[in-house]
Amino acid sequence: MGYEDFTTDDFATDTYFCRWVLKPDIQTDAFWMEWLSTNANRSREIQQARRIVLVAAMEPGNDPTEQTIDELWQGIEQRTQSKPKIIAFTGWRMAGLAAASILLLLSAFIGYRYVFEAAKTYETANGEIRRLQLPDGTMVTLNANSSLRMPSSWSHGGAREAWLTGEAFFKVKKQQADGHPVKFTVHTDDVDVEVKGTEFNVNTRQDKTRVILSEGDIQLRLVNSKKEMLQMKPGDLVDFSKAKQALAIRKVTDTRSWYSWKDNRWTFESTPLSEVATLITETYGFPVRLEGDSTGNQKVTGIIPSDNLEDILASLESILDVTTEQKDKQIRIQPN
Amino acid sequence: MENDAGDLVLWKAFKTGDGEAFSKIYRLYVKVLYRYGQKISPDTKVVEDAIQDLFVDIWNGRENLTDPDSVKYYLFRILRRKISRILTSPYAAEQLEEQHLEFISPTESFETEMVRLEGDHLKLRKVQDAILQLSSRQQEAINLRYFHDFSHHQIAEIMDISLQSVHNTLQKAMKGLRLVLDHNIEFLFLLSCTLILF
Structure with a gap:
């Protein structure tokens, strides 16, 4: 049976359809949008199935409290002989910038920026989420009311840069040139986020820039003070407050x-x-x-x-x- | 559902007796296990006991464990067996029966009863109602498929039913959801769903 003959319930239980609804990526997006454009009369079933799948993915269950989690673990420890030790997982942690390594950038910044002869800007409207694949294979998910600006192309091995307002999730593809990794930089009004290949989220709403790192390493540089740099590790959440002109870093357990x-x-x-x-x-x-x-x-x-x-x-x-x-x-x- | 990057590294470290890795695995999965456990038994004490047994067991038997394609899937399978075992033991049956007498009339599922009991304070309705109106088996299958992202094949193994049953259960569950939603929510707004063409 092909998708042409599918009912709403068939769509709602189809693996590839569900992947598009729950974990969309550029391939599933492309496939289903193409399918919809040639089968426009089926948009009602598709919409209905989307809604059912989203509802089915809702979880009415309760999470255990932190206390329960700790108590259960203590019970497990007591019953296992070698007593694995508890490691702290949650909690706020302010790390002074003094702890961050400081690097003098000197004049490297000059000539750094691209001249936007034919810059490309991707924008999203209210309620719109857009998935982009950049020329280097990097995947970007652009949240509603956001924009990402970048040169029309990057020279191979040259710096990769993009300018963000709003919120976006980046999955940066590693790139090598002459045996060296090529960095990828996301600029916001407040900070420059420099990475080599990693997954992270950047949000510039609410008068601040928030960066959350799930994998790999990130170097954060303040726009107003290029000398200051902060090294982020997986699980770190960093807020830069415009009003306070200060960075705050903390650990989060579930970056996703x-x-x-x-x-x-x-x-x-x-x-x-x-x-x-x-x-x-x-x-x-x-x-x-x-x-x-x-x-x-x-x-x-x-x-x-x-x-x-x-x-x-x-x-x-x-x-x-x-x-x-x-x-x-x-x-x-x-x-x- | 396959391993996330790092899962297998943790697993291998745990198998060599690394207590920190064991603790990390526990912290990583305790919430999803707890959530899934509630689909099998609403009695949180049963779920908590099963989770403890599960982790004690895998620690004690760590040297003989294989490297699963998905650590999460592996843990879910054990958890379900543990809970079933607790629920079918004579002692537990007795306990449950007492609880049932207190809370549950035979025609109502635990969840609908809770909704009714707490109805005045907590309006569990519309969307979440729709899920709660399904059979507990359908809820479990839906939970595994749509929330925890397991394949049909993995669900069959976890729930110990045939692949065809998984398919039928899910199909019925989705139909049930659709009917409830059809009645409750105007589909006028559907077109405002964001479907974006790149």
């Missing part, structure tokens, strides 16, 4: 949950509703009004589908004791 947006899901763990509201505004462009004094402080925990505003609001209503209303391009959330 911080950029699950790229797979059409948001992951929350005791996240205040006010932050969720900001996220909705950033992604869909609608202002969110929170009624009641403590509404914004309600904590949201769970994974919800993020590629449809209706689903997001329905999920919030099911997780919290609130009612949502969408009217005149504005969203209201009020306690029940």
Whole structure:
């Protein structure tokens, strides 16, 4: 049976279809968009199946508390003879910049920037996520309301650079020239993110730049102070605050949950509703009004589908004791 | 579902008796195991016991373990067997029966009962309701397929049912979801789904 004969339920259980919905990449995107353009009369089934798959991927279950996790582990330790020791995993950690190595860049920066004769800019609108493959094979997932600017081409072995506003996830392809790795740089207003080949997320919203590294190494350089450099390790989350002109670094246990947006899901763990509201505004462009004094402080925990505003609001209503209303391009959330 | 980069490195270190690697594996998987365990038994005590047994077992038998294609899949299989064993032991059956008398009328699943009980405080409805209306077997299969990203073949092995049963269960579950969603949510908004052409 070919996809032409598929029903909604067939699509919803098809492995390749589900991969596109839940873990989209450039190949699945290309395939299904092409398929849809030649089978436009099936868009209803496709949309319906997408929605069912996203709902099915929602997890109504509860996470164990940190306390439970520790207690279970202590029990395991007691029952195993050689007593493997506990290693600290969570917690905030501020690392002074003094700890970061400092490198003088001298004049290397001169002549560094490209002249944008024919620069390319990729932009996304409200609620839009776009997957790009750059000329070097690097994959970029551009979140809603974001833009990525780069030269129309990179010379082989020359510096690879791109300029970001908004949020994007990068999977940088390693490149060698004359036996040396060629670095890839993402510039934001605040920092330059330099890597050789790795996976990381950059977010420039909310008057700051946030970088989360899941694999490999990153060197961060402040735009205002080129001399200062910070070496990031996997699991590090770095915030650069414009107002404070300061970097803060901390460890996160599950980096993937911080950029699950790229797979059409948001992951929350005791996240205040006010932050969720900001996220909705950033992604869909609608202002969110929170009624009641403590509404914004309600904590949201769970994974919800993020590629449809209706689903997001329905999920919030099911997780919290609130009612949502969408009217005149504005969203209201009020306690029940 | 295959190993993420680094999983196998950790696994190999753990097999040589590296306690730190063992602890990391525990921390890496305890949440997903806990979440999946709740699909098999809503009794968190049972799930917690099973998780402890599982990790004690693999530590004690580490030298004889193979390198699985997917560490997660391997752990899920053991967890399910552990929970089934606890649930079918005479002692546990007795305990469960008592609990059932307290909370559950025979016609309602545990989850629907919880929804009813907490209905005043917590409006579990629409989307999440849809999942809870499925049979627990369908919920388990859905959980493995769509949340934990296991293949049909792996689900068959984990749940110890045939490949055809997996397919049928999922198909039925998706149909069930669709019907509930059809009734509850206007599909008017579907077209606002973002499908982006590059």
